[in-house]
Amino acid sequence: MNEDDRDQMKKLLKAALPQVDAKSGPSGDLWPAMQRRLDEASAVQVSVSQTGFNWAWFDGVLAAGLVVLVASFPSAIPLLLYYL
């Protein structure tokens, strides 16, 4: 593609998709929507932190069970590693 082709393509592209109006702005103040997004995120964060405690407890039990299993049946180690 030579320079003339490029210029021709640029001209065609500009004709097909003219510039967005420089004065374009949002339909209104977007801060209320932003505030809602922040509030939702805070609520989710609180929820996650509460759930996070439960998961940590659950993870602890799983880990303890795994340690007991490995200590009781060392031959199960390769099998566990295979499935990890």
Place this chain on the structure above:
Amino acid sequence: MQNEPSDVLNRFRQGDADAFEALFRQHQRLVYSWILRIVRDPTAAEDLTIESFWRIHRAHARFETAHGFEGWARRIATHAAFDWLRARRGKNEVGAEACSELAAPANSDPAVSAEIRLKTAQAFGRLPPKLRIAATLAVIEEEPHRVIASALGISVAAVKLRVFRALRLLRRDLQQQGITP
């Protein structure tokens, strides 16, 4: 863009909610306008402005006050717009209505038929998003390559290359439809 008092920027960096609100109110129009130029959809541009500021809010600790807020916000907004284009690739061909809604009528070339304009716009919508963004900003919006490079986080040479590749792909697509530019 106005220079923000360094106090506001420092407080924002430390996670101050009021400073974030001040920066949002000051820059929402600029971020919206930048995104609109890329996605060419006013509703999506509003949603993406919120998404961009949400990312800005989460990344406040990584903000470097010395580099200024505008360029940083523009880069984050560009990434948000890129994600949107990528998610919608193939189903967001730019149609005639979108063209006429956003178009500045004085810029339309009467020598180019409506059908060719529509096919060109549709072919442009099929371009890979990273090429499309570079071509939109450089060719259509006539933004300086330096600004585009900064927003995309690439070099000026890479911007030029993307524009070149976009135009070549577009030409090939149109030729396959029997349109010889």
